[in-house]
Amino acid sequence: MKIIEVKDLSKRYIISKEMRLLVKDLLLFWKRKKTEELWALKDVNFAVDEGETVGIIGENGAGKSTILKILNGVTAATSGEIKTRGKISGVLELGIGFHPELTGRENLFLNAALLGLSRRYVQEKFDEIVEFSGLAEFIDAPIKKYSSGMLLRLAFSLSVNIDPDILLIDEVLAVGDESFQRKCTSKIKELKNQGKTIIFVSHDLSLVLSLSDWVILIRNGKIVKKSKPNEVIAFYLETVGEKKGIGLLQKPPLDIIFNNGKAKVFFRNRELTKDVGLYTTLYTNSRWHNSTEAEWTIERPSFNQLIAKGIFKKLSISQKWKFTVQNENEILFNIDTSSPIKIEQSAFNLILANNYTDYLTPNVKASFPEISQADKSWDEILQTTAAPKAVAIKDSQNIFPGLVLKPGDELTQPRLFNTDYQLNARVIQLINPDNSFSAKLLLDKKDTDKYMQSLGLIEEKKNRLCTIQKGPLKLIFENGKARIFFEDIELTKKMGLYTSLFSQFRWHHSTEASWGIRQESQDRLVLRGKLRRLPIFQNWEFKFLDSGISLAVDIEPYKEISIEQGRINLMLQQSYDNWFTRNAKGIFPEILFNEWADILDRDITDNYVGAECIQSSLQLPKITMELVYSLGNSLVRISNTDFHSNARVLQFLRLEPKNKLNFPPKNYRYMGAKLILNKV
Amino acid sequence: MKKSFSTFIELLFSLTIKELKVRYKNTVLGFVWSLLNPLLLMTILSFVFLVIFEIGIEKYPAFLLCALLPWAFFSNSVFSSATSIVDNANLIKKLSFTREAIPLSAILANLVHFLLALVILFIFLIIFKVRLTVYALVLPFIIFIQLLLIIGVSFIASSLYVYYRDVKYIIEAVLLCWFYATPIFYSTSFVPDRLLRFYMLNPMAAIVTAYRDILLYGRLPEVKIIMFAILSSVVSLAVGVLLFRQYKGNFADAL
Numbered sequence A: 001m002k003i004i005e006v007k008d009l010s011k012r013y014i015i016s017k018e019m020r021l022l023v024k025d026l027l028l029f030w031k032r033k034k035t036e037e038l039w040a041l042k043d044v045n046f047a048v049d050e051g052e053t054v055g056i057i058g059e060n061g062a063g064k065s066t067i068l069k070i071l072n073g074v075t076a077a078t079s080g081e082i083k084t085r086g087k088i089s090g091v092l093e094l095g096i097g098f099h100p101e102l103t104g105r106e107n108l109f110l111n112a113a114l115l116g117l118s119r120r121y122v123q124e125k126f127d128e129i130v131e132f133s134g135l136a137e138f139i140d141a142p143i144k145k146y147s148s149g150m151l152l153r154l155a156f157s158l159s160v161n162i163d164p165d166i167l168l169i170d171e172v173l174a175v176g177d178e179s180f181q182r183k184c185t186s187k188i189k190e191l192k193n194q195g196k197t198i199i200f201v202s203h204d205l206s207l208v209l210s211l212s213d214w215v216i217l218i219r220n221g222k223i224v225k226k227s228k229p230n231e232v233i234a235f236y237l238e239t240v241g242e243k244k245g246i247g248l249l250q251k252p253p254l255d256i257i258f259n260n261g262k263a264k265v266f267f268r269n270r271e272l273t274k275d276v277g278l279y280t281t282l283y284t285n286s287r288w289h290n291s292t293e294a295e296w297t298i299e300r301p302s303f304n305q306l307i308a309k310g311i312f313k314k315l316s317i318s319q320k321w322k323f324t325v326q327n328e329n330e331i332l333f334n335i336d337t338s339s340p341i342k343i344e345q346s347a348f349n350l351i352l353a354n355n356y357t358d359y360l361t362p363n364v365k366a367s368f369p370e371i372s373q374a375d376k377s378w379d380e381i382l383q384t385t386a387a388p389k390a391v392a393i394k395d396s397q398n399i400f401p402g403l404v405l406k407p408g409d410e411l412t413q414p415r416l417f418n419t420d421y422q423l424n425a426r427v428i429q430l431i432n433p434d435n436s437f438s439a440k441l442l443l444d445k446k447d448t449d450k451y452m453q454s455l456g457l458i459e460e461k462k463n464r465l466c467t468i469q470k471g472p473l474k475l476i477f478e479n480g481k482a483r484i485f486f487e488d489i490e491l492t493k494k495m496g497l498y499t500s501l502f503s504q505f506r507w508h509h510s511t512e513a514s515w516g517i518r519q520e521s522q523d524r525l526v527l528r529g530k531l532r533r534l535p536i537f538q539n540w541e542f543k544f545l546d547s548g549i550s551l552a553v554d555i556e557p558y559k560e561i562s563i564e565q566g567r568i569n570l571m572l573q574q575s576y577d578n579w580f581t582r583n584a585k586g587i588f589p590e591i592l593f594n595e596w597a598d599i600l601d602r603d604i605t606d607n608y609v610g611a612e613c614i615q616s617s618l619q620l621p622k623i624t625m626e627l628v629y630s631l632g633n634s635l636v637r638i639s640n641t642d643f644h645s646n647a648r649v650l651q652f653l654r655l656e657p658k659n660k661l662n663f664p665p666k667n668y669r670y671m672g673a674k675l676i677l678n679k680v
Numbered sequence B: 001m002k003k004s005f006s007t008f009i010e011l012l013f014s015l016t017i018k019e020l021k022v023r024y025k026n027t028v029l030g031f032v033w034s035l036l037n038p039l040l041l042m043t044i045l046s047f048v049f050l051v052i053f054e055i056g057i058e059k060y061p062a063f064l065l066c067a068l069l070p071w072a073f074f075s076n077s078v079f080s081s082a083t084s085i086v087d088n089a090n091l092i093k094k095l096s097f098t099r100e101a102i103p104l105s106a107i108l109a110n111l112v113h114f115l116l117a118l119v120i121l122f123i124f125l126i127i128f129k130v131r132l133t134v135y136a137l138v139l140p141f142i143i144f145i146q147l148l149l150i151i152g153v154s155f156i157a158s159s160l161y162v163y164y165r166d167v168k169y170i171i172e173a174v175l176l177c178w179f180y181a182t183p184i185f186y187s188t189s190f191v192p193d194r195l196l197r198f199y200m201l202n203p204m205a206a207i208v209t210a211y212r213d214i215l216l217y218g219r220l221p222e223v224k225i226i227m228f229a230i231l232s233s234v235v236s237l238a239v240g241v242l243l244f245r246q247y248k249g250n251f252a253d254a255l
Helices: A022-027 A062-072 A104-115 A119-133 A148-159 A178-193 A207-210 A228-240 A448-456 B003-024 B030-052 B061-087 B089-094 B099-126 B132-163 B168-180 B193-197 B203-215 B223-248
Strands: A005-018 A033-047 A053-058 A078-085 A088-091 A166-170 A197-201 A214-218 A223-225 A248-251 A254-259 A264-266 A273-284 A285-288 A295-304 A304-311 A317-327 A330-338 A347-354 A358-362 A363-368 A389-396 A401-407 A414-416 A425-431 A437-444 A464-472 A473-478 A481-486 A492-503 A506-509 A511-521 A522-529 A537-546 A546-557 A565-573 A576-583 A585-587 A597-603 A608-612 A621-628 A635-641 A645-657 A668-678
Touching: A005 A062, A022 A565, A022 A585, A022 B168, A033 A223, A053 A062, A053 A207, A053 A228, A062 A078, A062 A088, A062 A166, A062 A197, A088 A148, A104 A119, A104 A148, A104 B003, A119 A148, A119 B003, A119 B099, A148 A178, A178 A197, A207 A228, A207 A254, A207 A264, A214 A228, A223 A228, A223 A635, A228 A248, A228 B099, A248 A295, A248 A304, A254 A304, A254 A317, A273 A317, A347 A437, A347 A621, A389 A414, A389 A425, A401 A414, A401 A425, A437 A645, A464 A511, A464 A522, A464 A537, A464 B099, A473 A522, A473 A537, A473 A546, A492 A537, A492 A546, A511 A576, A546 A565, A546 A621, A565 A621, A576 A597, A576 A635, A608 A635, A621 A635, A621 A645, A645 A668, B003 B099, B030 B061, B030 B099, B061 B089, B061 B099, B061 B132, B061 B168, B061 B203, B132 B168, B132 B203, B132 B223, B203 B223
Parallel strands: A053 A197, A053 A214, A088 A166, A166 A197
Antiparallel strands: A005 A033, A005 A078, A214 A223, A248 A254, A254 A264, A264 A273, A273 A285, A273 A347, A295 A304, A304 A317, A317 A330, A330 A437, A347 A425, A358 A363, A358 A389, A389 A401, A401 A437, A414 A425, A464 A473, A473 A481, A481 A492, A492 A506, A492 A565, A511 A522, A522 A537, A537 A546, A546 A668, A565 A645, A576 A585, A576 A608, A597 A635, A608 A621, A621 A668, A635 A645
16 A cells, blocks of 8 residues: 555635735625635646655746645645555754744754654654754754754754654755755665655755656646656756756666756666766865856757856856767766866866775776775875876676776876765766866776776786796796796896797887786696787796796797797896806806897807806805707807896897798797706 | 644643743843733723722722733733734744644743732732632632633634734724723623623623632622633634634645
């Protein structure tokens, strides 16, 4: 059974054209009176289920408040039937019945009695009510001393503690400052969660959209539409909205509602934004101004585009917002500002629900810290020197779709924040010295990580760090090079262990590729890299041996290419001061030059090369690099690097014979080496 | 809207307290001022009728006060409750509660004054060496009957005032005449016999006579008078309640 049933409700007001006097009416009772009839409501029919939140919208004077008044018992219906179940309480206006001479306490009790609350109930809840209002200090002072904000808080605090089954709210939410409105809204959400039935009248369509289960549109006393929130609001806006600075962009399941300088985004009827949602701020004349302070008009050049033009009257600054919905999960926006005076700073802010728990940029992947009661101001989360190319946030529970915000130009810098405890939300902010913002907002419900990748935003992602370890020996693969550690001391330096190929007149190093891990196990690591400038895949396999590690390098061109030379390079710490091969040995000279200096350049009869620390205080293990296989002509080379890199280099070179440079597409076992370490 | 009776009583209580508090919040000796009017009137009337007219009624000031205070109760109650609905238009238009509480709270506030003023009356009676008899115990009953009359008249006046704004002036004029038509500064023995029947149709005449009988003369009032007082008060109450109930639904629209 419904909790509210309204059948054929009509309300007529009789307005007498002339002033009514008792004497006249008594004496001239036979005379006809000039009156006018006004039907405020005509045949209104609707029913509400328990626990539903219904929004009523319409022009001023349409009859919205009249319905609430009749439901609340303030005025009687002319005809029709109303059936309700349970206790009804109306918050039609706050602070009614407050008398300036009485104290806050006295007024609370008076107002409570007027609202139909028993004195005992109020006494029990008194402390709670006073605490919610934050006015404990002033509660015994006469309210003529209160500020208007304090009055509102007192009145609201009482009204919401009524605990009725049905709550009627008439545009109360439009009153008060931002923090008060926020408190109101969150309390209503709380009541909604408690299963209360709520009927509310509001002009804030974005609020109606986010709170209501369904919406009634009233025009001239009649119900014009009764349906799902986005349908009714869209219908309403078609006729009215644009003049009022409200516009709705829809591409199911995406809804964007722009309301006088703030915009809210809904996906599958769930609001992704929070509080003000999307808005801009600018700092000029020693003060911050926000977009809700301007006056707005809307244009709809096409069904998937909305242009809002705002003017900050006192500053003569104008701002133009352009929203384009490309498809059901992509919104493009462009915001331009023109100002005769200097704008010191401006920002684009997107306040989002705190269901978003993690964030990603091309370089970082982490979780948002929790917002605690101690947080009284916004907290910047991401601190990077370079502006990330895009920023994404996701909900670890996957209820909310992942969002990727991709700035449209290089000057725009994204920043991430946690808000204070009261607002309890995440913020993506864009800063741009030109005071214009363009960005793309993409929504994805599945895997935000993969989505970022697919957008080409995380190129380096495939070059993940990878570590394998056996005993004291550890290898860290990173972006196409391997670093080797013995007992946690790094033996390699700078480039470490890497490969290079000479083709098409230049060198292609393994660090110039995107790498992915093919296989990873206790003692084996298989990697595949795609060189960026050469149509070739390189497959590396690291395997732990008894006292070392082996590397097998295969190449897999997918187009025929010619490779003249290939190398396996091992860059070592400068502490290695002695080198050796099978047949020779020596001391590394000091590194003094601006370029690499070759120490030894021999062919591969010396099939191993090595280095050791003899004089150095750092007792690094002796490294021997053995060439396992190679075709073509193989050489061995030992060098010092230049002064800046300050390292030792051991290399194996493979030179292709002049007539065998071409490599048609196929997998080739190219080179292999073994690294043996001996602890000294 | 169903409101429980106890909620109504609590509301009535709250509104009455508000009336009293507001009236006296910023005044010193606040209550005393409201007593001053009947005392002043008593002094002037005493002077005029004792000294100038030589009216010859014994213990005249006490005689006056026994009627003046109940009259003040009646007149002030009717007058303040008549405008009470309109004065509280903002409450009526926005909140739902039992409308009767508004005029009733004005009346009850005046009742409190009256009861306090009775203390002064008793002091006066002692000064004038009036002996109270056991019949003085009938006092609460008389007060109750007067209250019914007042409620009836107030309900009629307050509901009419919502729709007809000249009611205020009509009430002023009516109360003025009514003062003279009630045996306050004279006794009923001054009324010519042929007019007495019509004269006694005035419910306040019966009530005032009753007050005087039990307090000043220490005797029970005539049965006829008591009966008539009860009857007229109940009728007035019935008419008032019904009229008020009929019109209260649309108060919010007319204000």
